[in-house]
Amino acid sequence: MKFRFIYILSLIGLVWFLSGCASSSAPTPAEGKKMNIVAAENFYGEVAKTVGGDKVNVRSILNERVMDPEDFSPTPQDAREVAGASIVIYNGIGYDAWMEKLLSASKENNHREIAVATDLLKLKKGDNPHVWYNLEMMPKLALSLADELAKMDPQNAQTYQQNAQNYVKKLDALIGKETALVQSAPIPIETTETIFEYMAKKLNLAVQTPGFAQAIFNGVDPTPEELISIEKNIKEKKIKLLIYNKNTKSQEVDRLTRLAKENGVPIVSVTEQKPANTTYISWMTDVLNKLEAALNGD
Incomplete structure (x- = not known):
């Protein structure tokens, strides 16, 4: 009876441990190892590279040769890279629904997802998805990325924050041109x-x-x-x-x-x-x- 009680407690402890692992944030990188970031669109990948610098590997699935995101079909290689990424950035609200499917298939992987339209701009499906023509969106993404990278790699937090601030200053000049x-x-x-x-x-x-x-x-x-x-x-x-x-x-x-x-x-x-x-x-x-x-x- 006593043995059975201990066994049950052990099972409860194991379930609690696994649940905690599944709900934790993306793992910190190993010493000297770069974090992998996958972006659905190339302009989001650019921001990731600018903020992450030489601490990250960035791959943009859609590049200048792929011009129809709504009809794009990802490859098995795309799926593997999404599954192994520390951070995945995509547009959301239906613009790149294929990415949402890839993420659903890799839910057990412990990565951070940033859906720009919904997470940063609080838009919903049915709203105009072309949010990169809203110039005030990019500073939000840069700062959000810096925060996420800082959480995952506290040792280089200051670098990420400084990279983001430098990029935001350049974006401020662009926004000023638009305002004029x-x-x-x-x-x-x-x-x-x-x-x-x-x-x-x-x-x-x-x-x-x-x-x-x-x-x-x-x-x-x-x-x-x-x-x-x-x-x-x-x-x-x-x-x-x-x-x-x-x-x-x-x-x-x-x-x-x-x-x-x-x-x-x-x-x-x-x-x-x-x-x-x-x-x-x-x-x-x-x-x-x-x-x-x-x-x-x-």
Whole structure:
């Protein structure tokens, strides 16, 4: 009887121990070993590398050669890297649902997950997922990453915090450039997709036919009314500029860009992924420079 009682206590102790291990934070790195960080998108991977420096290995699954995140299919190698990562960063709210599936399959692995849209911006499914065009999001990610890395590797906490602060200062300059472009009164524009919505709102650029952009993003045909509206606004120059996603392949989008050229409406191209040989800051700076030129009629 006594033996049975001790045996039961031992089982309870083992269950408690295993439960504690399963719920603990990501393990600290071994001496001299780098932490592995996997980012779904390349711009999030850039932030991770900037904050982690030479203390981390970073891999971005989506790079400049992969331009359709919604339809992307991860490889077994992607799955292995996610399972073995200390930190996984992804967009969330359905934009990279494949990453959510990879994470669900590796729940037993003890890593930290950062879903940028939900964890840092408190957005929910159905909200616009293109949050990297909200420039104030990146400082949040940099500081959050520094905190997580500091918890996992306290010995180098000061390095992570300093790297994040240095990056935030550079982002502040970018945000200052954006703020200088904010229009005092709403400026009518058209967009061919919802990718630019956050920056458009910040700059006080009013999209005249938002239903068209939403339809293209959803992969459905715009309504006849939406087509008539956007064509009329272009032909009659009721808009200041047309913004389009270069990575979207659509006959309607191609036709509208041709129509804008024919009628002298400035066109500003944007991309969904960070182009090759650029940084997030240079990428967004280029977008802002093109916008400034278009708004000035250049």
